[in-house]
Amino acid sequence: MSTFSTSSTQDVPSPALDTRLRVDRAAFTLDLALTAAPGEVIALLGPNGAGKSTALRALAGLLPLTGGHLRLDGRVLEEPARRLHTPAEERPVGVVFQDYLLFPHLSALDNIAFGPRCQGRPKREARAEAAAWLDRMGLAEHASVRPGRLSGGQAQRVALARALAVRPRLLLLDEPLAALDARTRLDVRARLRRHLAEFEAVAVLVTHDPLDAMVLADRLVVIEDGREVQSGTAAEVARRPRTDYIARLVGLNLYQGRAEGTRVTLPEGTVVVTTEELSGPAFVAFPPSAVTLHRDRPQSSARNLWQLRVTGLDLHxxxxxxxxxxxxxxAADLTPAAVAELGLAPGATVWASVKATQAHAYPA
Structure with a gap:
């Protein structure tokens, strides 16, 4: 049989991860399709209760699917219609939990060796591999240390090494940096980025932090109410947010209305003028830094001007x-000096202006 193909899709590799996760619960349904190429890192983002953790548990085999399928490297791990469910312990999946879940009675070395030992590798071989992982993580001198004596960053690296030591084809990371302080987070994020760049299989990261997602992931998948609302690279998602949650995540003011030329009319009748010409349903967005505030109506060339009321002031x-x-x-961003000069306080009336060149419109 020939191993060559003349089809036009011969250069398109099959996805390493191909899944549709359908999980029905009492008051919530997750229905999420995901595909990923070998070496790709996907970040799942969304508000609390969106279904991120449910998706991760379903991928790990800790929560059975009620519909859909899960294929990894072409192998079907789960398909409810065929009553096929591969138990979690039999899946080539590594998991780094939010609180790491290291075994407190085992040393760092033996925590990492635990997985290979469960796979049937001899003790000496498993411990040698664990030692190599510790060295790779910069923790060789902590081999005999138990988790209770490790710092947060050290524990995170041991947990990552433990997950990678089983040679997973799918790596799942559940808020892997959430337990770290701000200073440690910077260092560990950089280290994690390097390790993920070297990882040849698929990684799925769940996080609330847009910076973690943008630094660590190749592609973002935003879910709300159990369904995907937007996906793409960090730049694509940040440039054209499609929900209020995403707009807040990337720091934009976002509105939806109907475009006629350069004017976008919102449902309540307010008009935002842009420089893009569109026709039909549209989003319009601008950053808080694009908003200029005045106490009196300005004699300004800005084509967007509204009288508004201050409801809150927060350091950002x-x-x-x-x-x-x-x-x-x-939302509008100002310097502390500008706030003092304008005499801003909750309840104050102001005029807000935005130049048309700073208001970006795109199809809804």
Whole structure:
């Protein structure tokens, strides 16, 4: 039999991960399709209760599917219609849990060796492999240390090594940096990025932190209410958010209306002027930094001008974020000096202007 193909799809590799996760629960349904190429890192993002953890548990085999399928490297691991379910312990899957779940009575070395030992490898071989992983993680001198004496960053690296030591074809990471302090998080994020770049199989990361997702993942999949609402590279998702959650995640003011030329009319009648010409349903977005505030109506060339009310002021990095309500609720970023000069306080009335060149419109 010839091993060559003349089809037009001969250069398109089969996905390493091909799944549709359907999980029906009492008051919630997850229905999510995912595909990933070998070496690809996917980040699942979404608000609390969106279904991220349910998806991860279903991939791991800890939560059975009620519909759909799960194929990994062409092998069917689960398909309810055929009553096929591969138990979690028999799946080539490694998991790094949010709180790491290291065995407290075992040393770092033996925590990592545990997986290979369960796969039937001799003790000496398993411990030698664990030692190699510790060295790779920069923890060779902590081989005999138990988890209770490890720092958060060290424990995270041991947990990652334990997951990788079983040579998984699918690596699942559940909020892997959530338990770390801000300073440790920077270092561990950089280390994790290097390890994921070297990982040849598929990795799926669940996180609430957009920075973690953007630094670590090749592609973002945003889910809300158990379903995908948007996917793409970090740049694609950030440039054209399609829900309020995503807009807040990437720091944009987002509205949906109907476009006629350069004007987007929102449902309540407010108009936002842009420089893009569109026709039909459209989104329009602009960053809080694009909003200029005035106490009196300005003599401005800005084509977008609204009278709004300050409802809150919060420190946002080295800026102050003003939350504004009225005909077009929005967030605006100002310097502390500008806040003082304008005399802003909750309840104050202001005029907000945005240049048309800074308001970006795109099809809904």
């Amino acid at each position: 990095g080295d800026q102050v974020r003003a939350e504004l309500a009225g005909s077009l609720p929005m």
